[in-house]
Amino acid sequence: MKSTKFDFESVIDRKNTNSVKWDLFDDDMPMWVADMDFKVAPAIQDAIKKRSNHPVYGYTIVPDELFESYIDWWDRRYDFKMHREDMAYAIGVMPSISSMIRCLTDVGDEILIQTPVYHVFFWVIEENDRKVLENELIYENGQYKIDFDDLDEKLSRVKMMILCNPHNPIGKIWSREELDKIEELCRKHGVVLISDEIHCDLTNPGTKYNPCNPSDNVITCLSPSKSFNIAGFQSSIVHTKNKELLDKIKSQMHIDNSDSCNVFATSAVIAAYKESEDWLEELKEVLFENKQIVKEFLANELPVIKLIECEATYLLWLDCSALNTHSKVLSEFLRQNQGLFLSAGVDFGQCGDNFLRMNIACPEKLLKDGLNRLKAGIIALNNINQF
């Protein structure tokens, strides 16, 4: 492991902190929900301590400095130009998408998503009494690509598409050409394109994601919560150049009470974007090393499982088709047998049923423990099933 300025090696006991990952269930090795087992950047911790020193925690406004920190980050890193008047604050990407579904589509409408995809996209559509329309990604030779003919046909049936850019759980960075084509098809069919870019900073070192072009039918959701491990502060923004759309969204988020700000979130977000870039760059190196550890481990110790090349996110998509076992059964077996919790691929759509998703954002020691449990679990399953 390369020496790092920041501490990505210490194992932090997160039990009894009301952590969804560590306290919701009692698995020994939770590698499912998308948060990281690393300490946040020191600048974020300092900013929170400083704010907490002030003894009053009343209602808070969203300062211009917060929006400016987003504007500067995307301009500097991704050449994506935003203006304050095109942005709205939200208490999270999914709450904002939920509000957008309510104000931009009608009950009973279909909404298009590209599966396998982040499971909460299904929930947010169905719980708002809309229907999921799947543009299933084509899986061939260990790689995914978009079925554009199917997309073209299905976009004619919907008012809204939700894009995951980069894509959770397959770890893919969509190319400029792919994005241009998606945007062109959405324009052709008068479809509002919501681009969820929450994983955008977590690319492999030396690579960058491509933001969706900010055209009139595009709404972009941005947040530091994955990149800086501050999901617990619940903070994000919505961006669109279309004033009419933005006004509708703001008004719906107001009705839904999803536009108010947590007193600590402001400090955390500003410290993340303004003072923690060097931490993020080191984190990306560590995540990349973890990916290499998994790659080598699977190749040498567990070749029955195939790793899908991961360009972004810290979520690895493992092809377990050779095991001939439904992903829910497999996931449950690993939990019972090894205390290892990996997400079942079917949670991300029926087409994900041959897969498991593994969160590798943890110190190397935990990662290796998880991998050993995976191997032991597969051996135990093999003894039972004789596959």
Ligand SMILES: Cc1ncc(COP(=O)(O)O)c(C=O)c1O
């Ligand atoms: C693609 C994607 N969007 C949104 C979220 C959640 O965002 P928030 O906590 O801001 O609602 C996640 C969390 O894993 C995610 O993977």
